[in-house]
Amino acid sequence: xxxxxxSPRHEVTEMGQEVTLRCKPISGHxxxxxxxxxxxxGLELLIYFNNNVPIDDSGMPEDRFSAKxxxxxxxxxxxxxxxxxxxxxxxxxxxxxxxxxxxxxxFGPGTRLTVL
Amino acid sequence: GQQLNQSPQSMFxxxxxxxxxxxxxxxxxxxxxxxxxxxxxGPVLLIALxxxxxxxxxxxxxxxxxxxxxxxxxxISASIPSDVGIYFCAGLSQGxxxxxxxxxxxxxxxx
Numbered sequence: 453x454x455x456x457x458x459s460p461r462h463e464v465t466e467m468g469q470e471v472t473l474r475c476k477p478i479s480g481h482x483x484x485x486x487x488x489x490x491x492x493x494g495l496e497l498l499i500y501f502n503n504n505v506p507i508d509d510s511g512m513p514e515d516r517f518s519a520k521x522x523x524x525x526x527x528x529x530x531x532x533x534x535x536x537x538x539x540x541x542x543x544x545x546x547x548x549x550x551x552x553x554x555x556x557x558x559f560g561p562g563t564r565l566t567v568l
Numbered sequence: 569g570q571q572l573n574q575s576p577q578s579m580f581x582x583x584x585x586x587x588x589x590x591x592x593x594x595x596x597x598x599x600x601x602x603x604x605x606x607x608x609x610g611p612v613l614l615i616a617l618x619x620x621x622x623x624x625x626x627x628x629x630x631x632x633x634x635x636x637x638x639x640x641x642x643x644i645s646a647s648i649p650s651d652v653g654i655y656f657c658a659g660l661s662q663g664x665x666x667x668x669x670x671x672x673x674x675x676x677x678x679x
């Protein structure tokens with residue numbers, strides 16, 4: 453079975469540009485999570501969705517960040533405008549709806565974002 | 569916010585040695601997860617624990633859910649070069665809906 457798919461794997465952009473990261477969760481999973489990973493702060497949860505509905509976006513750093521999940525098989529994380537301090541690896545993860553297993557998050561390969 | 573203390577931060581061992589690492593929290597957790605992350609990849613789930621005292625194995629890996637529900641341990645027996653990577657613990661406290669991650673243990677193996 454395919455795992456979580458993220459694109460692009462690498463993104464280099466200039467400050468001020470819009471960046472859109474994409475994620476396809478594992479089929480049948482109904483929860484989706486966006487994380488950011490840096491050396492200084494480790495893994496930080498940005499936002500998560502349950503059944504395509506945003507449940508908690510308290511980790512989103514500021515209004516420049518937005519996330520959508522228009523359907524069960526696709527989500528985007530957008531940064532507009534991007535800043536150098538946004539440089540990080542962004543992970544998408546999904547978890548199954550099975551009772552007792554919904555905590556088990558499966559991560560994608562990540563998108564390494566560099567903002568110059 | 570809640571934090572997990574993961575130790576050690578790094579380990580340098582010889583191939584064939586056993587490895588032990590742990591994770592502690594200040595509050596009671598009802599779920600503990602252990603992940604491994606290889607360079608350039610996302611974390612991969614190794615073991616999930618749901619009951620205090622639970623001991624679960626996955627090949628050469630064994631993890632335990634501490635009796636106090638405030639800690640968890642991961643052991644790797646007879647380490648091999650492909651065990652190199654960063655190991656993360658993650659937990660879910662009572663009433664919470666978001667996982668909390670430790671800072672990771674970086675494992676380096678000398679052949």
